[in-house]
Amino acid sequence: MAVVKRMPQKTGRIRTERVRLILKAAEQEFALNGYKGATVQRIADLANLPKPNVLYYFSNKQEIYDEVLNNILNLWNDKLNEFHPEDDPAESLERYIRSKVEVSRKYPTASRIFASEIIHGGQQLSSSMKTSTQEWVKNKVDIFQHWMDEGKMAHIEPMHLIFLIWGSTQHYADYEKQICWVMKKKKLPASEYEKAADTICNIVLRGCGLKA
Structure with a gap:
């Protein structure tokens, strides 16, 4: 009987967990000090890992930053990637x-890290990230246009619809402190996020001539 080697699976799990810890620590460091003020050493300290371990998985600070930005873009765009003209x-x-x-x-x-990067000119965004975002938006605009041509939704400017959804939904992350201050809450409960989603859906769908 052949011996089954399990070491690669263990190594894979260790790698996944360490990368997760590094990126979580990187979010804290970049949010607190920005890209220019952040250091790989402080990221390592926050992750409770030696600096060489961090540099084993990521070549430099820029590579860590790119991964943090890519992660949030993927989270944002995941559901819209499921859009199809026949939907x-x-x-x-x-x-x-x-x-x-x-x-x-x-x-x-x-x-908030992504918002700060954009506010400061997006100088650290890679050209591939910018290009992929442009292509992603164009693909969704084409689907919206197809729905409008088919009479499935009202004729609006599809690109600005995407911008509107981005702004209204991300507001609850980027300006969370302001919202809590206005609502006199220490932390916004899940129920308020549900109300926000209900409200945004109602406004957007009605504005697109769709049943909310």
Whole structure:
């Protein structure tokens, strides 16, 4: 009987866990000190790992930063990637909006890092990240246009619809402190995020001529 070697599985689990710890620590460091002020050493300290271990998985600070930004983009865009021309517009839009609000609830720090990067000119964004985002938006615009041409939704400017959804859903991460201050709450409960999703869905769907 052949001997089954399990070491690669263990190594894979260790790698996955260490990368997770590094990226979680990196979010804290970048959120607190920005890209320029952040250091690999402090990321290592926050992750409770030696600096050489961090540099084993990521070549430098830029590579860690790119991965943090890519992760939040993937979280944001995951549900909209499921859009297809044959799908129901109302169901697709509602699914996307609710998933975006949920990401804002679960990953506010990552969202704020991305917002800060954009506010400061997006100088650290890689050209491939910019290109992939442009291509992603164009693909969704084409689907929205198809739905409009088929009479499935009202004629609106599809690119600005995407911007509207981005802004309204990410607001609950980027301006969480302001919302809590206005609502006199120490922390926004899950029920308020549900109300936010309901409200955004209602406004967007009605504005698109769809049944909310």
